[in-house]
Amino acid sequence: MYLSSLRLTNFRNFADERLTIPREGVAIVGDNGQGKTNLLEAIYYLEIFRSFRGAPDDQLVRFGEDVCRVEGLVGGAGEARTIAAAYDRRARRKKVTVDGVEPDRIGDALGRVGVVMFSPADVALVSGSPAGRRRFLDIVLSLTERHYLEDLQRYRQILLQRNAVLRAGESTALVSAWNPGLVRAGSRVVAARLRWVRSRRDSFAARIREIANGSDAALEFDPSLPLDEEESGDDLDRVVATFESELARTADREQRRGATLVGPHRDDLRMRAASGGHGEWVDLRVYGSGGQQRTAAVALRMVEADTLRERLGSEPVILLDDVFAELDVGRSQRILRWVDREAPAQVIITAPKPADIELRGGALPVWSIRGGHVESL
Ligand SMILES: Nc1ncnc2c1ncn2[C@@H]1O[C@H](COP(=O)(O)OP(=O)(O)OP(=O)(O)O)[C@@H](O)[C@H]1O
Ligand SMILES: [Mg+2]
Incomplete structure (x- = not known):
């Protein structure tokens, strides 16, 4: 499975970001508090329609706004589908769609991305x-x-x-x-x-x-x-x-x-x-x-x-949020080796410094993130 594009609207500190995500994945580098975890939280939101941090939906809506929305285009196993989730804070209503169609219950749309999140x-x-x-x-x-x-x-x-x-x-x-x-x-x-x-x-x-x-x-x-x-x-x-x-x-x-x-x-x-x-x-x-x-x-x-x-029946997308803090070098390298071996899985990894993520022989594209804006380096 892989995520080929992502659009974030008023989600946490993102106002309106449209991202095209490389097939092999991307390394996202940015200082503390710039939106690295928020970005992965948004991706995982399309998997379980809840915050992986256990945050109530209200907190996901950008300060001063009423509605947040995440939309992703997911490919894999020969097909592509668009998964979208929006939460309206005033109406306290969540709307999930798969290819534009609202399922009977949100539970029916769980797990459509196929993603595993590693978090500190x-x-x-x-x-x-x-x-x-x-x-x-x-x-x-x-x-x-x-x-x-x-x-x-x-x-x-x-x-x-x-x-x-x-x-x-x-x-x-x-x-x-x-x-x-x-x-x-x-x-x-x-x-x-x-x-x-x-x-x-x-x-x-x-x-x-x-x-x-x-x-x-x-x-x-x-x-x-x-x-x-x-x-x-x-x-x-x-x-x-x-x-x-x-x-x-x-x-x-x-x-x-x-x-x-x-x-x-x-x-x-x-x-x-x-x-x-x-x-x-x-x-x-x-x-x-x-x-x-x-x-x-x-x-x-x-x-x-x-x-x-x-x-x-295929590789899940792997999200790695700053997981090497607190691990010794040997353990970190062996985890990276596991990620390398998981290829062709798409991997989206964040870190405060580029040096922390020497992945796939340095072949992964690197993006920087600042104040909820993403730029490719
Ligand atoms: N609903 C919201 N609206 C606007 N900004 C928000 C909202 N929720 C969180 N933020 C802001 O998002 C920022 C935190 O982003 P995030 O947790 O993604 O940081 P990070 O890049 O992962 O940092 P670190 O390296 O410390 O983990 C904080 O500055 C916080 O104030
Ligand atoms: Mg973080």
Whole structure:
């Protein structure tokens, strides 16, 4: 997949920019605060129609304006399509179109660009709260698994209602009326997460060994339900049975606490690494150094890229936002080598200094960015 042109209107600090993006990609260089991250945020907006930074849409509209708009022409697999998204701050309305046609639901248009974003903020995937890791799983799986988003939305809706009933102190009978729906939607979510982690943990370990020059690491699913990752057999049946028995087991406690205590809303991912010298495995969230955490975050994104590539049947666009800050030279070079190897993927990379991005033998065109204006050098 590749983005051949991009138009930004009143998006963050861009007033009206039209860019023609080279097939191989581009390196974007600019001082702090000039719009590098904003530009990548705009591209990623066409993938998930939300800010990758988790910013509310209001904040994306240029100061003093009412409507922001991003439009991109995407090529790949023999076809080209135009994806556009606009947000009107006053009307609080978002409009998404694919080739000029508005889909029934915005969810139907997710993932049409095929793009993976590497950001310095990704370190929070490793060091931060479980909610960030669930969000990661939810985005990857919404983009690659049929019905995942539907199941997730259904689960959230039922969970809200069930929790309201629990909070109101209603009887067990009223609470458990929600159980079949909760279990049905929630178990599909859990089974999809379980399958994804199982299918990706070897490549996660391999990526870390590659970037960190041989260090061992592991990616594990840490589900709220007591599930054995290794156990074979049908995942969904097993999850359903476990979910049902856990709800029964926690029924008294959830009455006292006024909330649903088990289910995918409490899942987590765990990343562990062999610590230097002792041969012991440590949880990177708690014991990882800044660089180790960053390395694990990069490896997670690489694994996301693998997942997208399989779903798309072609290379995803790779966005790299200033990712080498805080990494030693060896690790940075090995990440760049991975990007080089991903060719023919289009890569859009930003950095404060040109020296940071010696990519593809220096063959990538370089643009400079200043105050929301882009110029080719
Ligand atoms: N809605 C908005 N309207 C206008 N300007 C905005 C808006 N939101 C953010 N900005 C401006 O965009 C600039 C930040 O841009 P961005 O985060 O892309 O910088 P950057 O080039 O990535 O910098 P760094 O190298 O520090 O990461 C800030 O100056 C900020 O004030
Ligand atoms: Mg930035």
